[in-house]
Amino acid sequence: MFVLDVRTANAHYPGIGRYTFELARALASITELTILHNPLYHAPEMDVFTIPAKRVAVPHTPRSLEQQWVVRSRLQRLNATLYHSPFYLMPFAPGVPTVVTAYDLIPLKAPDGFTARQRWLYRLAHQLAFNAAEHIITLSQAARADFIAAFKLPPEIVSSVVAGLPAHIQPQTASAVQSFREKYALPAQYLLYVGSNKPHKNLPKLIEAYRALPASAPPLVIAGPEDERFPEMRRAAEALGQRVRLLGRLPDSELPAAYSGATLYVHASQLEGFGFPVLEAMACGAPVACSDIPVLRELAQNAAVYFDPRQPASLTQTLQETLESPSLLTALRERGQQRARYFTWERAAAQTLEIYTAVQNTK
Incomplete structure (x- = not known):
């Protein structure tokens, strides 16, 4: 019996x-x-009761101490043959063959915003999870290489399995885009970034680069949760007035229209484990300009233009040259949508099931 937490x-x-x-x-x-689901937490947009699977309640969060013995007990009662934790905070002695998904090493590679204690706990918890696991899944080859190097893992127990896209992430009609623009008082053209303002997202440098564009450039729209511990982005944005619009976190239902209406999607992150917003933007037909880092090169391939995220001048030049080339924008839209079609949950599930079967058969 395969059990997914x-x-x-x-x-x-x-x-x-x-x-x-x-x-x-x-x-x-x-x-x-x-x-295994937690009945104390329910998200309508991620309704686990719509999943056609047997459900077993575990009323404890992944951050609780109780999960260490409660999950193990549930697995034993179920006679589970494999347990998959998609999070590194998991029961560290589950008692059955285990697969864990690992995402990124951002707290270790970009320590700004994390205390020494947080970084130590992040490494320790990952090490305990890896000690408990027969196999580790990452969402990119770049992340796979990072984890193998950082934790000295045998390469044969770490696999990269691509993720997919939710069904609602697709190009929107002109009327849907217009409704979105009217709701947020946006012009017909705008640059877009979707994500948080955490330090590794590099938003102050993005705004610095955008500031060097002509005043006639489309406004830069930033959509995502804002962590008040990092006020640099807001200060930089407010200095440019209406040239930079801060929308906050958008509902999932509005993201496709936001992407579809963007003249250019810009992602200046210094580190990523995968880069979901880049993939979502491509799927919705937005041209993409993004950081020249291994994980985004792997994700977008020839469907994006790239810049050095450490150099605002590189970013400014890339934005200006791309915005001034209608033919390039059209080509990026077409390549992006074609590239995005590769990333399906059907493919992810098939690859994951192969790992489950291999792990189960070796125990």
Whole structure:
């Protein structure tokens, strides 16, 4: 019996939760699956009760001490043959063959915003998770290489499995885009970034680069949760007045229209584990300009233009040259949509099931 832990499928873990929920739905369509869920947390957009799988309640979060023995007990009672945790905070002695998904090493590679204690705990918890696991899944080859190097892992126990896209992430009609623009008082053309303002997202440098563009350039729209511990982005944005618009976190239902209406999607992050907004932008037909880092090169390939995220001048030049070339913008839209079609949850589920079967057969 394969058991997937979906307790992260809620608003507290938006990115990991979406990965877990979509993977569970796709897996349940091709194999018999049992899911562990937390009945105390419910997210309508990630409704685990819509997953066609056997459900077992575990009323403890992945950050609780109780999960260490409660999950193990549930797995024993189920006679589970494999347990998959999509989060590194997991039972560290689950008692059955285990697969864990690991995402990135951002707290270790970009320590700004993290205390020494947080970084130490992040490394320790990952090490404990890896000690408990027979196999580790990452979402990119770049992340796979990072984890192998940082934790001295045998390469054969770490696999890269691409993620997919939610069904609603697709190009929107002109009327849907117009409604979105009217709601947020946006002009017909705008640059877009979707994500947080955490230091590794590099937003102060993005705004610095944007500031060097002509005043006639489309406004820069920043959509995503704002962490008040990092006020640099807001200060830089407010210095440019209406040239930079801060929308805050958008509802999931509005993201496709935001992407579809963008003249150019810009992602200046210094580090990523995968880069979901870049993939979502491509899927919705937005041209993409992004950081020249391994994970985004792997993700977008020839469907984006690239810049050095450490150099605002490189970013400014890339933005200006791209905005001044209608033919390039058209080509990026076409290449992006073609590239995005590769990333499906059906593919992710099939690759994940192969790992489950291999791990189960070796125990």
